Amino acid sequence: MLRLERRAHPSRVMAWCSPVLAVLLTALCGALLFMAVGKDPVASLRVFFFEPIKDLQGWAEIGVKVAPLLTIAVGLSICFRANVFNIGAEGQLVVGAITAGALVLYLDDDGNGGAVLIAVALLAGVAGGMAWAGITAFLRDRFNANEILVSLMLVYVAELLLSYLVHGALIDPDGFGFPQSRLFSDGWLLPIVLSGTRLHIGIVLALVAAVVGWLYLSRSFSGFKLQVGGIAPMAARYAGFSSRSSLWISLLVSGGLAGLAGAAEVMGPIGQLTPSISPGYGFAAIIVAFVGRLHPLGVIFSSFIMALFYIGGELSQSRLGMPSAVTGIFQGILLFALLACDVLIHNRLRWRR
Amino acid sequence: MDALAPLIASAIVAGTPLMLAGLGLLVNERSGVINLGSEGMMLMGAITGFAVTIGTGSFTLGFIAGALVGMLMAGFFAWLTIWLGANQVATGLALSLFGVGASAYLGLPYAGESLLPLQFGIPFLQDIPVLGPALFRHHPLVYGSLLLCVAIAWFLGRSRPGLILRAVGESPSSAHSLGYDVRRIRLAAVLFGGICAGLAGAFMSLVYTPLWVEGMVSGRGWIALALTTFATWRPFRVMAGAYLFGGITILTYHMQALGVPIASQLLSMLPYIATVVVLVLISRNAAWIRLNMPASLGKNFNPNV
Numbered sequence: 001m002l003r004l005e006r007r008a009h010p011s012r013v014m015a016w017c018s019p020v021l022a023v024l025l026t027a028l029c030g031a032l033l034f035m036a037v038g039k040d041p042v043a044s045l046r047v048f049f050f051e052p053i054k055d056l057q058g059w060a061e062i063g064v065k066v067a068p069l070l071t072i073a074v075g076l077s078i079c080f081r082a083n084v085f086n087i088g089a090e091g092q093l094v095v096g097a098i099t100a101g102a103l104v105l106y107l108d109d110d111g112n113g114g115a116v117l118i119a120v121a122l123l124a125g126v127a128g129g130m131a132w133a134g135i136t137a138f139l140r141d142r143f144n145a146n147e148i149l150v151s152l153m154l155v156y157v158a159e160l161l162l163s164y165l166v167h168g169a170l171i172d173p174d175g176f177g178f179p180q181s182r183l184f185s186d187g188w189l190l191p192i193v194l195s196g197t198r199l200h201i202g203i204v205l206a207l208v209a210a211v212v213g214w215l216y217l218s219r220s221f222s223g224f225k226l227q228v229g230g231i232a233p234m235a236a237r238y239a240g241f242s243s244r245s246s247l248w249i250s251l252l253v254s255g256g257l258a259g260l261a262g263a264a265e266v267m268g269p270i271g272q273l274t275p276s277i278s279p280g281y282g283f284a285a286i287i288v289a290f291v292g293r294l295h296p297l298g299v300i301f302s303s304f305i306m307a308l309f310y311i312g313g314e315l316s317q318s319r320l321g322m323p324s325a326v327t328g329i330f331q332g333i334l335l336f337a338l339l340a341c342d343v344l345i346h347n348r349l350r351w352r353r
Numbered sequence: 354m355d356a357l358a359p360l361i362a363s364a365i366v367a368g369t370p371l372m373l374a375g376l377g378l379l380v381n382e383r384s385g386v387i388n389l390g391s392e393g394m395m396l397m398g399a400i401t402g403f404a405v406t407i408g409t410g411s412f413t414l415g416f417i418a419g420a421l422v423g424m425l426m427a428g429f430f431a432w433l434t435i436w437l438g439a440n441q442v443a444t445g446l447a448l449s450l451f452g453v454g455a456s457a458y459l460g461l462p463y464a465g466e467s468l469l470p471l472q473f474g475i476p477f478l479q480d481i482p483v484l485g486p487a488l489f490r491h492h493p494l495v496y497g498s499l500l501l502c503v504a505i506a507w508f509l510g511r512s513r514p515g516l517i518l519r520a521v522g523e524s525p526s527s528a529h530s531l532g533y534d535v536r537r538i539r540l541a542a543v544l545f546g547g548i549c550a551g552l553a554g555a556f557m558s559l560v561y562t563p564l565w566v567e568g569m570v571s572g573r574g575w576i577a578l579a580l581t582t583f584a585t586w587r588p589f590r591v592m593a594g595a596y597l598f599g600g601i602t603i604l605t606y607h608m609q610a611l612g613v614p615i616a617s618q619l620l621s622m623l624p625y626i627a628t629v630v631v632l633v634l635i636s637r638n639a640a641w642i643r644l645n646m647p648a649s650l651g652k653n654f655n656p657n658v
Contacts, residue, residue: 006657146582167616325461332393332447339443
């Protein structure tokens, strides 16, 4: 019988292989799922793993999805390493989009814009996300309220707030009552980095965030204190590291990055405020962070995989007649597969009679 | 007075799924396991219950299917966390994310379909003015959930197996050294939580709405999780909390209907904000929470180490 046996030391090899194994396992489960509904599994997997990247346009579209996923996942990696479970990044993204979008709508006079004002609007998004995450940090710090539940409840509040604003204060006066704002003028849209595509500067910001996040965790004292607090709270306390400052730093950083992602979405591919600005990027980024081993550079790999799932889901609608909701199933399976594969880091499989 | 009856009635119906899911999670957490997958299990319970009822025409089969799906999902969660030692928070999140995606996928053919609301009533009692329509014309599961609350209170507080379950939640290593099979006891508690969440979901799509809309549970699974904390892990407080939240939900609907000049979106925020406020009020006293919380909550136990 196949049995699990505890390893004397956790396996470093498995720690790095497990995400790859998880992706393969997800692809296998996906193939089985497609077979179960009577589709050709090989052709279906091609739609998910090859079609999206067969030309430059495809790569650019992947980049458009990687940008928000990576930006948020870098923040969440830092946050989860501090053992602070901010699962409300979706809400922080929405509020970042609201603050940035509202600022653009207020200042936009169809002639201004430009690099400085765009930067200001992006910073407004960061501030919005930080403020939203700051509520969670404050309630946790001051009142000991569980950050998982508070941050999640605030997702629903943020989405309703966005809906309220685009139905009211921020609605396009010439939009025939459609619940959306007017389109931002060209001067306020993020510059395109690859001409002829939709790939905007958000991808550069995301990569910078990943590198800075990695430097912060691996080279700074503050990042070190944060991780000690996550792995061994008692040791951190004994060393005099403040768990309060870890809490605040991790929530403000992850909230700010989620807000940045939201701002970049509305000032990039969307170009206006609409009632639904994110297809669950904030939640998908949780999976991205775990699959990337909570490593700011590792999440570059996993956000690419997650972007494939998003594009594959969109393509499968037209190519396979499968609803794009399969993306959500794939996301869930990926995290399950990772958690199951991670068992092999601390255990090994042994054949025993 | 006559206007009050339907209000109370709908508050009770709105509170029932919260209570069912909350009671299941309470037992789940008393054994030391926290399952953040309740939102996903409720959604899956809702869609399978709805699909089976549309397919077979039987509400009973729908409820059974919903409960079974919740149990299956909980079983998978239990295998990953209790036997393979996976992180409970991450696994629960995966269960919720999977449930959101899978229910959206399975529910596509059923979008916009609805069931005829069922009529029930307890003979004689339902004819009492005001009280009858408010309290005695509900689906049997509403009364079932009340019985369940009493049963769980008795089970945890007065019965030997309940005491063992609590011991496992407080100190799994002590329970293990006394010869109890910690993993099996936890499995049973987690499966019970899954059944309750599945039933709660099926109740939403079969009785409360009764139709299927994508993401229709809209955070009730998470509110149910918060309820166990509000209730400091006591069954009757879960009941009170569930009806309170049912009442708040219904109040927001009625305020809209009455034309209160507040935007519907702002009113809809109320249950979520109320959850945060109550959570803050209860959690403020950290020592009190620590005193009531199962001591091993969220911590895995491996009997072989």
